[in-house]
Amino acid sequence: MTRCALQAGALYESTSITYTPECLDRLRKAFPGDFDDVDEAMRSFDPASAPAEMLSVLRSFTPARAALPGAAAYFHAKALEAIAALSMRPGPAAPKARREDRELVEQAEAVMSARLSERLTAESIAGELFVSRSRLCEAFRRVRGSGVAETLRKERMDAACRLLSAGGAHIADVARAVGYARSSSFDEAFRREFGCFPAQWRQDAV
Template structure:
């Protein structure tokens, strides 16, 4: 997590897991600076939501605003200034060192021999689609409460956060002319095996509230790598794949007369009836109760066609 960018600052944790932490920060520093030198204690990515600040690396100045992703490489020293006194606010993404290192080695094979590769750039582009997904993620995380924590499951929060970090890091490497090497057939085969291991784990444990770290351990791959591999091979994010497993299994249960909707939701791993209903409606375009009525009506019609012995 980067040091406070000079001045009064408050952090608030929105999500935290063994893989990634997502924190909201608000800084109310007055205009001025550069201030005293600071040191980044770990690799972090900051996506701004309001205002701006500048970091000074010697004579070089790099401004962080809503159009750029700010990277805080571990061990980097800098000083902070604010051109305006309006304050700034953003989202800090802290990725577990082992997960980030695996992804950075994929982006830059030359860093494979480094024990702990760091982010080599202070900033990178934040495309409009990435910015929009970032804002949506923050809204969903802020909407989670003790009364309704199911707005975002841990696995989905991990996957969405890591995808944002991956997107801005890839864009930064492309800006600086760095390209990953071509994958070898043996590598492709290994990737496929990892994805299949993850799929097998998901199908066997789909009724549990899984974390991305648990699935990654079962597939013997880093969480960062798994989230990207899974989407590339299956065409859908890992959290959506898990949700679809549950939802499609629910159709058979809903067609059975007398089954309780809340029980179906709980048995399939949904945190609540409303969580199940919302996911069902997004996936199939109707409520579970509506599908049940149609399935029940069809069953009655079929039964009426069966001739008596």
């Protein structure tokens, strides 16, 4: 929430983006692991310290741009850009970890390592460990200083690099081995992580 004093008779403009639960569910399905912690990021979001990328997106929502051809597609892409910026924004400094937090995180990471080919999420891992999703996310913030989704994504990308370096396996097989049902989703996640697609990375690494 942002508070400001308004003057009577003056005109003000503001821009906001609303994401429905259905929209977030579609993002999680399209990009496994990338948006698992977005709900928590929204709850802890401070408008006073909004990322520069998000402010740039909001400024692009102008009446003039809305009148141009392709405006709907343009604004849809910008809305995705804004939520991606929020998801990647570093959280506050991690509070001191407790022993039970460390044990929970180690158990969760063991699940990730053992079953990386499955479509794991923060929700599914928490359920398997008989804790709430918010409890698991809080433990990761305390112990790792990062979210569950970020840790899972790093595990997937590290495993993908090992498989790509070994050579021989098709990109689609590597994608499935690290939990991506579609090669296109894996390609895009890999590109966001390393700045190039898996095939190019393997070619440069060999």
